[in-house]
Amino acid sequence: MDNIIAQEARLRCRYNQLTNTAGIAPGYLQANLLVLPSKYAADFHDLCLRNPVPCPLLGVTVPGDPSAVRPAECIRSEDFDIRTDFPTYRVYSAGRCIESRRDLSDVWNEDHVGFLIGCSFSFEDALTAAGLPPRHQKTGTVVAMYRSNIPLLPAGIFTGGHCIVSMRPYRPEHIDRVRGITRAYLSTHGEPVAWGWDGAKQLGILDVAKPDFGEPQIFEEGEVPVFWACGVTPQIAVEAASNKIEGLVFAHEPGHMLVTDWTAEDLQKLKPGII
Amino acid sequence: MDNIIAQEARLRCRYNQLTNTAGIAPGYLQANLLVLPSKYAADFHDLCLRNPVPCPLLGVTVPGDPSAVRPAECIRSEDFDIRTDFPTYRVYSAGRCIESRRDLSDVWNEDHVGFLIGCSFSFEDALTAAGLPPRHQKTGTVVAMYRSNIPLLPAGIFTGGHCIVSMRPYRPEHIDRVRGITRAYLSTHGEPVAWGWDGAKQLGILDVAKPDFGEPQIFEEGEVPVFWACGVTPQIAVEAASNKIEGLVFAHEPGHMLVTDWTAEDLQKLKPGII
Structure with a gap:
């Protein structure tokens, strides 16, 4: 498979030519999104690592950089922006969805950290x-x-x-x-x-x-x-903690996922390294 | 800290100069042991990855080689043998402990895979x-x-x-x-x-x-x-599956752990790579 398929799908989402991503770019893993202020990132990262079956972590943005994801194999293209490359986003305040929007460019700040979570x-x-x-x-x-x-x-x-x-x-x-x-x-x-x-x-x-x-x-x-x-x-976990979270939280609109560069085969190969 | 401390502790266990390893080689993580015939290894590996809080995997032996552990940082010394470097072992058959012994040399075969699991x-x-x-x-x-x-x-x-x-x-x-x-x-x-x-x-x-x-x-x-x-x-999980397991299973004697070369700091550094 050629990675171009995944990158093309992301660009179509960026330019709002796609909404529901079900069936798009078969073979590539799609991801849910959760974006939190950085002071909650370590706790949320631990939550995923301690509950990997419901909250399987595919990648995390580099703090301060919405274009870089670790590990790098998750998104291989340099032309990437987590604020635009999902079809639609939700904005949460105090645990309640207050807005649905096509991109996060106006509301994202340098302190936000994005988590990409595996989807079925x-x-x-x-x-x-x-x-x-x-x-x-x-x-x-x-x-x-x-x-x-x-x-x-x-x-x-x-x-x-x-x-x-x-x-x-x-x-x-x-x-x-x-x-x-x-x-x-x-x-x-x-x-x-x-x-x-x-x-x-x-x-x-x-x-x-x-x-x-x-x-x-x-x-x-x-x-x-x-x-x-x-x-x-993971959204339920964030909602349950909403009285402890200050600032805006973002998520994807259900069904409107990010197409990653991971394939199921990649993740099987990685398995022995996951300890 | 010098790795010599961990290696010395393992050698003292090998030569049966130590029994209970509590308090030995402070700063180095100690490991529980479970050894299974290779045909159950993939399922047990998955069990650990799906339940990492009760079953935290620190390392796995390379199939056919009781002296090599992946990842290599777990046991850095080439002078290692999982069959001797725990103080005492237990032998299980059909889910029941049938013997306690100082080493596994006589009962281990090429088909066995050993799992090292974190301890409190x-x-x-x-x-x-x-x-x-x-x-x-x-x-x-x-x-x-x-x-x-x-x-x-x-x-x-x-x-x-x-x-x-x-x-x-x-x-x-x-x-x-x-x-x-x-x-x-x-x-x-x-x-x-x-x-x-x-x-x-x-x-x-x-x-x-x-x-x-x-x-x-x-x-x-x-x-x-x-x-x-x-x-x-993990021992309870293996006991619960005992009617599906043919062949001998080995574990450590409770409290008689393996001193690994991992430190808590090593594992914190590794965290972003665990996905």
């Missing part, structure tokens, strides 16, 4: 390629998401909240394959955290027909729910 | 240096440990078990400092996962006076429990 679009492509497409893609609905009872392990000011999980229905005899396919995507939530009706109970989900976010999913005969950690979790 | 001795030194020594060190008891309700996120064959937590009593006004000191030790469990009597309830611990492992701890006037993730957790 990557493993959904792989499931589809294996003949096991997620139901919500076939029905054109938003994936069902639930508050689980898996606690987020605290990091500094981020002491509250639980893991959000997304759910896709599968037949029991397909679960081993579904687990195996998504296992490789360790940096974009990886394999499921629970499955089956007993799995739903273990997560504290009493009624699968009533998701907390997104839309209910249709179960076909014999199917059971399969749950993955979800990239909405 | 490191942050206990730092707490003591800050005038906040753990109670069990002052009373000469074994730290109290409990089964918590924090689920281990599944990885391959490792689908069961919960996080084990250790507990140290502190005064409420010291908790911020205790959190801050241990936060730096991200690769050896890091900051607490819960604290206070409400924290105990959140973890599902009904009676702090009755630990599941170790010994009850004495609370002085006004003190509350502070809980950290515990390095016993």
